[in-house]
Amino acid sequence: MKEGCEQEANAEQGLVGSPGAPPLVPGDALHCSPEEREVFYRIIAARRDIRRFRPDPIPDDVLGRILWAAHHAGSVGYMQPWNFMLIREKAPRQAVKDLFVAANEAAAALYGGERRVLYDTLKLEGILESPLNICVTCDTRRGGPHVLGRHSLPETDVYSTCTAVQNLWLAARAEGVGVGWVSILANDRLRGIFGIPESVVPVAYLCVGYPVEFGPVPELEAQGWGERLALDDLVLTERWPAEGSVRAKGSVRADGG
Numbered sequence: 001m002k003e004g005c006e007q008e009a010n011a012e013q014g015l016v017g018s019p020g021a022p023p024l025v026p027g028d029a030l031h032c033s034p035e036e037r038e039v040f041y042r043i044i045a046a047r048r049d050i051r052r053f054r055p056d057p058i059p060d061d062v063l064g065r066i067l068w069a070a071h072h073a074g075s076v077g078y079m080q081p082w083n084f085m086l087i088r089e090k091a092p093r094q095a096v097k098d099l100f101v102a103a104n105e106a107a108a109a110l111y112g113g114e115r116r117v118l119y120d121t122l123k124l125e126g127i128l129e130s131p132l133n134i135c136v137t138c139d140t141r142r143g144g145p146h147v148l149g150r151h152s153l154p155e156t157d158v159y160s161t162c163t164a165v166q167n168l169w170l171a172a173r174a175e176g177v178g179v180g181w182v183s184i185l186a187n188d189r190l191r192g193i194f195g196i197p198e199s200v201v202p203v204a205y206l207c208v209g210y211p212v213e214f215g216p217v218p219e220l221e222a223q224g225w226g227e228r229l230a231l232d233d234l235v236l237t238e239r240w241p242a243e244g245s246v247r248a249k250g251s252v253r254a255d256g257g
């Protein structure tokens with residue numbers, strides 16, 4: 001087989017062009033060329049959290065591939081605890097927007113002075129502007145009471161769901177689709193809006209659609225709220241550094257931001 005994305009193999013499998021079918025190859029047949037590797041890292045670098053959307057709907061085949069990517073994330077014990085609730089109707093989205101407004105007021109009150117002024121200028125959701133919202137949930141009961149690998153760390157089901165969200169986010173970027181994660185919400189009230197039972201955790205409420213733009217840097221960086229930490233400061237060797245050492249100094253802001 002030739003190196004690369006193996007389009008011929010896909011054609012043989014009859015998968016090309018059908019909704020939700022990305023270029024599939026057997027795992028051991030994937031060899032990234034330098035160019036493909038570069039594209040992979042470029043997608044990671046170009047992923048952005050999006051809050052401003054164009055109203056155009058996402059075609060079914062594009063959405064299918066994005067959800068396929070999410071569903072192929074790793075999960076503890078192969079639990080696959082996720083569901084993807086597609087929300088297009090206005091009324092529930094308005095209800096979620098109301099939740100956001102209330103939670104955001106409470107969050108804003110945590111800041112004072114210049115930080116508060118800056119916070120109030122930030123746009124932190126695109127719930128109504130985006131054509132699609134997706135609530136990614138984690139069903140804590142899926143797989144029964146004894147999920148392999150989860151016994152000592154029950155929250156690994158939520159960790160697993162987060163890996164699905166990241167797959168979704170990256171696949172969307174590859175498709176030119178923007179995703180904005182809204183966590184400024186009261187989860188119990190979110191459950192109420194969508195009839196989600198107690199045993200299911202709403203992990204990510206996502207606004208999805210074609211973006212006005214993919215900014216060159218995170219919006220919070222462009223707005224002066226924060227900046228990317230130096231990777232070198234985050235890589236530790238062998239053990240946690242001693243208290244007071246340069247590596248342990250941390251980066252907690254006095255104003256909590």
Ligand SMILES: Cc1cc2nc3c(=O)[nH]c(=O)nc-3n(C[C@H](O)[C@H](O)[C@H](O)COP(=O)(O)O)c2cc1C
Pocket residue numbers: 047048049050051123124125181182183184217218219220221
């Ligand atoms: C778990 C999680 C929750 C987030 N919640 C929000 C949110 O409520 N509102 C918002 O505007 N952005 C939210 N974001 C997006 C972050 O602000 C964003 O990822 C960060 O500023 C870096 O920007 P980038 O995603 O464009 O690289 C969230 C991101 C994550 C991973």
